[in-house]
Amino acid sequence: MPVQESSKQSTQRTDGARADRKRRSLVSWLLGGGVAASLASFFYPVVRFLNPPAASEASVNEVAAGRVQDLKPNSGKVVKFGNKPALLVRVSETEWKAFSAVCTHLNCTVQYQDGRQQIWCACHNGFYDLNGAVVSGPPPRPLEEFAVHVRGDDVVISRRA
Amino acid sequence: MSAAELRARAAGWIDDRLGFGAVRELMSHKVVPVHAATPWYYFGGITLFLFAIQIITGILLMLYYRPTVAEAFDSVQFIMTRVEFGWLIRSIHSWSANLMIFVAFVHMFSVVFTHAYRAPRELTWLSGIALLGVMLAFGFSGYLLPWNQISYFATKVGTDVAATTPAIGEALARFLRGGEDVGGATLTRFFAFHVIVLPLAAMLLVGLHLLLIQKTGMSTPPWMDRSRVRTMKFFPNFFLRELMVWYGALAVLGALAAIFPWELGEKADPFTSAPAGIRPEWYFLAQFYTLKLIPSHVWFLEGEMVGLLFFGIAAVVWVALPFWASNPDGSLRSRLVTGLGIFLAAYLAVFTVLGYVK
Incomplete structure (x- = not known):
């Protein structure tokens, strides 16, 4: 039954494509997450650095x-x-x-x-x-x-x- | 309207006004040759990346640094002890400066050994050499800014060496020091060079350097048949690889800065004797050690002057490399250049180590 076989094949193909898309989106998420995490780790020290430390001069009475x-x-x-x-x-x-x-x-x-x-x-x-x-x-x-x-x-x- | 349509319309709107299309067009034509020596192409990019880090961390340090004799050391100490992550920012600035100069040297030698300086890339070579000079000047001026014992005396020695230059030496030393001796005037001067003059020069030169590379395209070594070398698109293929290399460089930099934080030393005191172990930054060590080896008088000339004369001639020969590297018939004196390159690299490596050890 050639017709049935071909429909089976096409189902397999779409399944494969769907799995592929899933893998791709996972990889994209991992990449994006990695980039976001590293950007956060760059900016965090910079933001803290910008914040001036409290004045060292003791308050005078x-x-x-x-x-x-x-x-x-x-x-x-x-x-x-x-x-x-x-x-x-x-x-x-x-x-x-x-x-x-x-x-x-x-x-x-x-x-x-x-x-x-x-x-x-x-x-x-x-x-x-x-x-x-x-x-x-x-x-x-x-x-x-x-x-x-x-x-x-x-x-x-x-x-x- | 879908999100994709909206994005496309926004991009089109900006494109119409700024003409990014032309830039994208230019980018799409830029290719990178793929061959055994391709990894060396990354080093220029790493230098640029480290330079960007220098700009960012330099701006941050300027928020707290004060360029006066009374306050310079204390302000750096303040950055390192009181400001949050100040130790890290300063440490990254110092480490990145040193790595940048090292990587720039690697870049220069890779250009020599792959003979990428040859026509029509003479101006690219010259602008690159000028950039290296600017970087060394950055290093020399930045070294003094924390105003500690080592940097104070190293600057005295460094400007003294400049004073032995024939004819203009005295004037040059006075110009560098802002007076007869290294002091407050030197500090404000070096600060001005370090944060205004040199950055402007560097930006212009980097712009020119990149423009020239864009114009001539990437060089392939002369022993390869250009028409048979495969190429890779610069954008995004090479660019993404370069980004990965930058990530790696950043990891190395971060690890060095965190594990070996840059020391501050002791506050400079002009009225104490020079402490033992005074030496310049490693990239001046080879010359420093060579000067130490030359006797005080050679024939009728002062030893220092002989050394400087020798360095001067060598520098001129090196800078003029693209102009004498070809025979009159147009063929490349590649063996001579390679030999000289190996000799220079070996000299710098050996004398730097000797200067460090002895």
Whole structure:
């Protein structure tokens, strides 16, 4: 029966083709998986490398900000507090104030304005009063206030507990 | 619309605007001869691959490196101890630099022994030699950047050797050092060479080199009948094989970098004596050792100068290879070239080992 035989052959052929396709797709998957895995192994260290390690500088709680006679009443200056700036203000002969000099709006460094007796941020015209509270302008939060101690001739700024 | 149709349409849209069709057309004509020496064709590609790794890891290192005397060493130490995978990135950069130069030498000698430099490929040879010079300059400048004892004194020696060049020596040394002595000015200078000047030169030269190869096609050794040599399509057949070779190179590189991380040594101190075992990178060792062997005076000339003169003449002969390799009747002086190639390779190998051991 030649007709039956030929149909059998053709069935075998399609079976073979199907198995072949299966093998091919398996090989493709293995290849693609291998490439994907190696790409991941290349990019993972690179991404981790790009992430900067935490600052090594220990956080500072107290700094000497200079001598009493260096600052006249109704004036202010920016001093280093760890790796951030702080603003020291001599309000009067005996009254001192200190704040973080980092504006709460967009991180500019603020300055003391003796005319208005307020703290001013030049970047977006924000004003704070001498308690650190926002008077006008875009800053969303008050400035962090530090404690000031006068020890003899030295002015010391410390973080409030 | 099916996914395949969508892809075809997107490809067509890009093709219409960028004309990738022309590139594909060019690629489809590129073929690689298949014969006993075919494996040597891979070495140029490996060099290029390692160069790409240098660019990537170099950019990464630049994110943390600081090119000043006060900070250079500490910043590299920071990369190696504090930055995640920093040790690996730096180690890969150093290992890949060394492997690249080694593979470039292999590539050069394979070109010599298969006489691929011959007309019309003189410019390909010259651009390749220029690339090798750029790579050596990369190595010399990069060696100083970590600012450690060994590299500091090696740079002093290296720039001193440059100073013995007749006529222009002093000016050349001053130019390299950015002053009378190796110091902060040298460091910023070498940094500028290493990250801007040399990369630009290398990119231009690589572009020219590849363009010339594309133009002339791959060379077959002169003892083969070109018309009877089988060929393989470059894309995708040869390219996929090359990719596999790159994978292998990467495996070797990764293993070396992970198992033998590159050392940092001690911070350079100009006011200490040179430590024992000062020597340049291995690819300058053969010349370094040769200079050591020459007595301080030969006839009426200084020993260093004699050595440099000898190297200079040898370099000119070597660079001009394609121009004297043929007889006036057009036949190749292949035995002479092969002999010279074997001599040079043997000299470099033996003197590098001697320089390392002694």
